[in-house]
Amino acid sequence: MLSNLKKRNIIILIDDYIPYSSKIAAKMMHELAYELVKRENQVTVVTPYNNLKKYCVIEYIDNIEIVRFKLGKIKNCSFIKRTINESLMPFKAWFYTKKYLENKKYNLIISYSPSIFWGLFTIKIKNKFQCSVYLILRDFFPQWIIDIGIIKDNTFIAKYFRFIEKINYKSADIIGIQSPRNIDYFKQIFGEQYNTKLLFNWINPKIETKDINFKKNNGLDEKVLFFYGGNIGKAQDTKKLVKLSQRLQHKSTAHFVFLGQGDEFFIIKKLVKRNKINNITILPKVSQKKFNAILKEVDIGMFSLNKNHKSHNFPGKILGYMVNSIPILGIVNPNNDLKDIIEEYNAGFVSINGEDDILYKNALTLLKNKLLRKQLGINSNRLLHKKFTVYSAIDEILNNQG
Template sequence: MRLALIIDDYLPHSTRVGAKMFHELACYYVGLGYQVTVITPSETQEQQLTKTQLDGVNVWYFSSGVIKDTTKAKRAINETMLSFRAWRAISDEIQPETFDGIIYYSPSIFWGKLVEMIKLRCQCKAYLVLRDLFPQWAIDAGMINQGSVIEKYFRFFEGQSYRQADKIGLMSEKNRQVFNAATNNQYQSEILRNWAELKPHILTNVDESIRRKLNLEDKIIYFYGGNIGHAQDMSNLMRLARSMTDYEEAHFLFVGQGDEVNLINQLAEEWSLSNFTYLPSVNQHEFKNLLADIDVGLFSLSVKHTAHNFPGKLLGYMVQSIPILGSVNQGNDLLDVINDNQAGFISVNGEDEMLYQNALSLYHDELLRKDVGKNAFTLLESEFSVQSAAQAIIDNLKEKDESIQ
């Protein structure tokens, strides 16, 4: 089978979870003997299209404007141009037999036209991996006014993206319910969990140890890695760091990029936090080394969310058998999934005292950290494997024509 995977961020340049998930998916399909081509933007190249390979995956980079870590206006303009720039770069490469199926990832919401053009030429089906209900979360956060011209603009492209999908995969039942209600059940949808390859990373070089580099050998490291933005409500985790200042062995390490990097650094300075370190994004190898060298995996979701996300960063924690500590918006079924499987301690955002007490439980009990971490890996095996996600997607892409090989 010949597959096109479309995403706005990919390895080896990206540190984002979505890029890692898509590469693991691509590699799994390559292992099955499929021909896989990832179509993704490159912000630095001059040529319209460059082709390369990564772990047996064909990667087509098309020239794009900056869409990450830039102003909101510039990002909106350049993301709007994604489909146009991609099709301009690859249209001569696409023949009727080039692809048998398309898998595309949101965010971004701007892939609709590109998917439409490929489907039309190749007469194939498309599957949308929907991880982010934008612009709804931005409306919830007060960043976009409901009913505004900006909202209508984004809604147009959101709808265009959804219409190209023969099936839309959402990460939880609650998220699917919210999506179906918001879209009047007009799209075919199912639950598609986030996924990860079940291969823990081992830190083999002590010189690459973050504990050694930051002189944290005797510390219990509470780690946050990934997007540092409004949707995460990073002040929530900073308040936790402040509440733990009296516990000398506790240290909070945040690594990533996003709109709230300045905020967390300002709060750390304002509160004189000696138990906090921020580092900018690192490459995938360095990130895996970090995950192999920490004690507790942190995450946070804004209390303003009406959607019920399952942050991809949790998979990295689970692969490494790291206990999960975090908070979610009210009603998020992630709380029950993690707590019921004793894979971590999840509370509702705003319940600062409960988050603090959960952090203390993990601080005081090394055996508890190990047991909860083992449970996290067991949950990963049963619910979040790349194999199960890959099979669900392929089943949908093949449903229309079982003769496609």
């Protein structure tokens, strides 16, 4: 096995990237690329963007080479439109970038899924460069959209997605999966035909931000801030957290902030308005710098997962909470090992989706006890440094390359 100090030429594939995205995946992969460059590797990120005037544009961010190719919208658009454009993605990636990439030489491909549609492009460049592929697998698509009822199993579209999914897996030499139980779940479906490794989510533990006086500017100085930041969709079931805020309206010190984007963003806004819930602020997505600045003033960091998930997702948003020593209040699907990890390190309270009274009790406990919030926040930061740093992720990826 080669040392991870060996200098490599690395190509990263991701369907969403900074500065045009504020999503966790884009942030995680930029931090990964940046740390790889700091270790004297050459890194090229290949990513689509819908608002390009040319078919292919080259730019540089933090000494990372970004190759953007033109593709129709695949985020915040209809399911049909997204499916069509993602299906075209591997073909457009090849035709629009091949002139630029043909004179390059790469030792390693790091592909991020979702999207599952990189597989054909990955195979093409893998064969061209005769290099290995590390697939970072963060959710099991299409299984999760079947689990929560967006599509039905054994339909044409489900079979199509599964066909594409298998191509993506077959393109990889190693598949990095985000939790032990997710590895077990993956093997229940696919057996031992793929080489899987444990790869936790990650974040740079050293984030510098400026004060923006978020609480003061929003009249929340005296409030205990319950914060949810990230995707707002069916997979998250954020309605459960809205219902929690409704139950806590009688507590004048409690205030909830929901910040993000997603399929149910406007549904949540309508729900709050219809029920006249007065302790919630709902904000659209902001820049990553502003997001990090807001986190500095958060008292309790929240996350939620749909109860029908069969896999064990690890929401990337909690990494931001951990960096800022914020105690965690979460809702998970049954048997999700994230609950065990957070409770083992005493970093917060996690309940099963549907245990509404336990969630309410946990929220009350955090609301009332400032010293407890402080201690749980310290513990959450310790958990981050133990398992979830970008340094650990890079060591895991590079140490598994032959």
